[in-house]
Amino acid sequence: MPELPEVETIVRDVAPRLVGRRIRAVRLAKSDVLRRVSRRRLVATLTGNIVVHAHRRAKHAVFLLKSGHRLIVQPRMTGSLIVYDRPLTADETRYAVLTCTLVGRRLFVYRDVRRLGTILLLDDRGWASYTARIGPEPLEPDFSAARFAAALRGTRTAVKKAIMDQRRLAGVGNIYANEALFDARIDPSRPANRLTTAELGDLHAAILDVLRRALAASGTTVRDYRTGTGEPGSFQLELKAYDRGGQPCVRCGHRLVTTHAIDGRQTTLCAFCQR
Numbered sequence: 272m273p274e275l276p277e278v279e280t281i282v283r284d285v286a287p288r289l290v291g292r293r294i295r296a297v298r299l300a301k302s303d304v305l306r307r308v309s310r311r312r313l314v315a316t317l318t319g320n321i322v323v324h325a326h327r328r329a330k331h332a333v334f335l336l337k338s339g340h341r342l343i344v345q346p347r348m349t350g351s352l353i354v355y356d357r358p359l360t361a362d363e364t365r366y367a368v369l370t371c372t373l374v375g376r377r378l379f380v381y382r383d384v385r386r387l388g389t390i391l392l393l394d395d396r397g398w399a400s401y402t403a404r405i406g407p408e409p410l411e412p413d414f415s416a417a418r419f420a421a422a423l424r425g426t427r428t429a430v431k432k433a434i435m436d437q438r439r440l441a442g443v444g445n446i447y448a449n450e451a452l453f454d455a456r457i458d459p460s461r462p463a464n465r466l467t468t469a470e471l472g473d474l475h476a477a478i479l480d481v482l483r484r485a486l487a488a489s490g491t492t493v494r495d496y497r498t499g500t501g502e503p504g505s506f507q508l509e510l511k512a513y514d515r516g517g518q519p520c521v522r523c524g525h526r527l528v529t530t531h532a533i534d535g536r537q538t539t540l541c542a543f544c545q546r
C-alpha cells in the first residue's frame with residue numbers, strides 16, 4: 272500500500288500540474304470508493320472548482336479546493352493519481368474511477384484497478400476532526416525522539432504494530448515498519464513499552480532515515496504503486512527486510528524469516544541481529 276514516501280511522491284508530482292487549474296468536467300465511473308459523500312455532491316462540488324493547494328497527510332493525498340472543501344484520496348493497495356496531457360487509452364479509461372478534465376484538456380485521474388482506495392470530501396470542520404485523529408508527521412522538523420517516545424508510551428502492543436498505528440504515528444505502513452526495525456536491530460514483536468530510551472532513539476532515527484531514502488527513490492513499487500507521472504518507484508531495489516523472507520541478512524548472512532504473528536501482517540526479520 273502506498274505509505275508516506277509514495278503518497279508524498281504522488282502529491283509532489285501532480286501538484287504543479289494541477290494547482291490553479293479549474294475543473295471543467297468530472298466523470299465518476301464507480302461510486303463504491305466514496306466515503307462520507309454522495310456521487311451527486313462530489314460531482315457538483317468538483318465541477319467548476321479549482322485546486323488551490325495539494326499536500327500529504329499520513330497516507331492521504333489532500334487537495335484543498337477554492338470552495339474550502341478538501342478532496343482526500345487514500346490510494347491503498349491498487350490506486351494511483353496521475354495527471355495526463357493526452358487522452359486516456361482504452362485500458363486507462365477502464366480503470367479510471369474519477370476523471371477530472373481541467374481547463375486546457377489536461378486530465379487528473381484517480382485510477383484504481385480493484386477499487387480498494389477511498390475518496391472523501393470534507394469541509395473545514397470535517398477535516399479538522401479527521402486530521403486530529405491522526406498522529407504526528409515523522410518528517411516534520413518538530414518530530415523529535417522525545418515526541419516519538421511519547422507517541423509509543425504506555426502501550427504493550429508489539430512495537431511494529433504500534434508504529435503502524437496511524438493514531439500514534441502518521442504514514443508508516445508495513446514496508447517501512449519492517450525496514451526501520453531491521454535498521455534499528457529491534458525485534459518487531461517486542462512490547463513497545465519495553466524499549467529503552469536508546470532503542471527508541473535508534474528506531475526514531477531509523478524511521479526518519481528510511482522514509483527520507485524511500486522518498487528520494489520515489490517510493491517502493493512491489494505491485495501497483497506508480498508515481499504521479501505513472502512511473503514505478505525504485506526503493507524496492509534497496510529493501511533489506513520487507514519481501515526478503517528466506518534470503519540472507521545483509522548484515523550477518525543468516526536467513527531472514529517471515530511470520531504473520533503480528534496483527535496478521537507479513538513481518539520479515541533477522542532473528543540473529545534484531546533483538
Ligand SMILES: [Zn+2]
Binds near residue numbers: 520
Ligand atoms: Zn542479521
